[in-house]
Amino acid sequence: MPRTSNSLRQILRCxxxxxxxxxxxxxxxxxxxxxxxxxxxxxxxxxxxxGRNVIERGxxxxxxxxxxxxxxxxxxxxxxxxxxxxxxxxxxxxLV
Numbered sequence: 165m166p167r168t169s170n171s172l173r174q175i176l177r178c179x180x181x182x183x184x185x186x187x188x189x190x191x192x193x194x195x196x197x198x199x200x201x202x203x204x205x206x207x208x209x210x211x212x213x214x215g216r217n218v219i220e221r222g223x224x225x226x227x228x229x230x231x232x233x234x235x236x237x238x239x240x241x242x243x244x245x246x247x248x249x250x251x252x253x254x255x256x257x258x259l260v
Contacts, residue, residue: 173206184212226250 195202
C-alpha cells in the first residue's frame with residue numbers, strides 16, 4: 165500500500181527524524197486553497213535533498229547489476245564480493 169508524503173512526514177516526525185521530502189505541487193495548491201486552515205508550508209532543506217538524490221541515484225546504479233538486484237548468490241560472501249566489485253567499478257569510473 166503506497167503512502168503519501170504527508171503520512172511519511174508524520175511517521176518521521178514521530179521518530180524525531182527531519183524529513184527531506186518535497187511537497188508535491190498539487191498538495192501545495194490544496195494547502196493554499198484552504199487558507200489559514202491549510203497549515204504551514206513544508207520546510208525543505210535543499211542541501212540535504214541534494215544529498216538524498218545522490219544516495220537514490222547510487223541505489224539506482226546498484227539495481228542495474230542484475231546479480232545484486234535479484235540476489236541470485238546463495239552465499240552472503242559472494243553477494244558482498246559483488247557489492248564491493250560494483251563499488252570499486254563506480255569509484256574507478258568517477259576517477260576517469
